[in-house]
Amino acid sequence: MWKKALAALAAVCVLIPAVGPNLWTAAADGWKALDDRDPALVYSSGWNTWQEDGHYQSTLTYSNTVGSSMEYTFDGTGVALYGQKSLNSPYLDVYLDGEKVAEVDMYSSAQYAENQMLLYKAEALAPQEHTLKAVVSEKKNPAVGSNIQVALDYLEVQTDEEEPVPPM
Numbered sequence: 001m002w003k004k005a006l007a008a009l010a011a012v013c014v015l016i017p018a019v020g021p022n023l024w025t026a027a028a029d030g031w032k033a034l035d036d037r038d039p040a041l042v043y044s045s046g047w048n049t050w051q052e053d054g055h056y057q058s059t060l061t062y063s064n065t066v067g068s069s070m071e072y073t074f075d076g077t078g079v080a081l082y083g084q085k086s087l088n089s090p091y092l093d094v095y096l097d098g099e100k101v102a103e104v105d106m107y108s109s110a111q112y113a114e115n116q117m118l119l120y121k122a123e124a125l126a127p128q129e130h131t132l133k134a135v136v137s138e139k140k141n142p143a144v145g146s147n148i149q150v151a152l153d154y155l156e157v158q159t160d161e162e163e164p165v166p167p168m
Helices: 001-015
Strands: 024-026 033-035 045-052 058-062 069-076 078-085 089-095 099-105 112-121 128-136 150-158
Touching: 069 078, 069 150, 078 089, 078 128, 089 112, 099 112, 112 150, 128 150
Parallel strands: none
Antiparallel strands: 024 033, 033 150, 045 058, 058 150, 069 128, 078 112, 078 150, 089 099, 089 128
8 A cells, every 4th residue: 555655656746846946936827936045036134044834935034134135136027026924024125127116014913924925016027137126124114113024935027938848
């Protein structure tokens, strides 16, 4: 019985492509998901990592420091940033190609943090290289205390690239 179960599991694993150093996975409608730990994301000082179920690929990158930033340069026509909203989260300033495009209130009054929340999304961008930058702001909701935290989970990028078909 164990041999059959192990063989079935091995057969399924062959169909799942290995996750390499560039942690891309398929997302819906021509979008690709990129984990917060991907080396293509450039973090300033002041960021830490957390691993826990409930986050994309069970990882989260967070900062308690105003001015800390994450930057990502990509070729595509859309980008979306996902993270965690919580009781102690300030605003997040979002820049696209050097221009401030959003001030995202990361505060949530929910008793528990809200994971995998859409923080920012841009679509119909020119099909060229773009840079997304997210900066921890000193601005915060009046309900947020002095101990702040911004947590980023993953990005999605819309590209014109064809998704490779995994080998059978």
